[in-house]
Amino acid sequence: MNVSQQTISRIENGENVLPSDILIHLSKYFHVSTDYILKLSDVRMTQEYRLEMEQMLLRHFEFFLSYCRLNRTNQKVISFLAAQMEKAEEKKIKE
Structure with a gap:
């Protein structure tokens, strides 16, 4: 700033x-x-931001429900994999 x-x-x-x-x-x-x-x-x-978040939740609601039904260990695995994929995508963008 x-x-x-x-x-x-x-x-x-x-x-x-x-x-x-x-x-x-x-x-x-x-x-x-x-x-x-x-x-x-x-x-x-x-x-505007509240509407954006509501729309995002609606688009990913089924995934969210599936994630919530997993046990804690599997939730951690999903979170780890998502973080790794996000890092890989960020790396591609920087290249």
């Missing part, structure tokens, strides 16, 4: 105002509303 620690400290202490571009960047990065960052709302997730 190209913001110094000193600037962040001043914003936290109320000495500086949070610039709107940084506020928007933080909102997008953390998937929260700007009102949540400014403590104007208790709603953490943006409506």
Whole structure:
């Protein structure tokens, strides 16, 4: 974000105002509303992010149910394999 620690400290202490571009960047990065960052709302997730997560859950619901029916050992195996495949895909992207 190209913001110094000193600037962040001043914003936290109320000495500086949070610039709107940084506020928007933080909102997008953390998937929260700007009102949540400014403590104007208790709603953490943006409506857009909440809908995105709901759609993802619906697309993968059957897999999720199957995973939940596995014993703890098999769940760990699935999690390990998924992490390894994710690392392999990230490596391909970087190449």
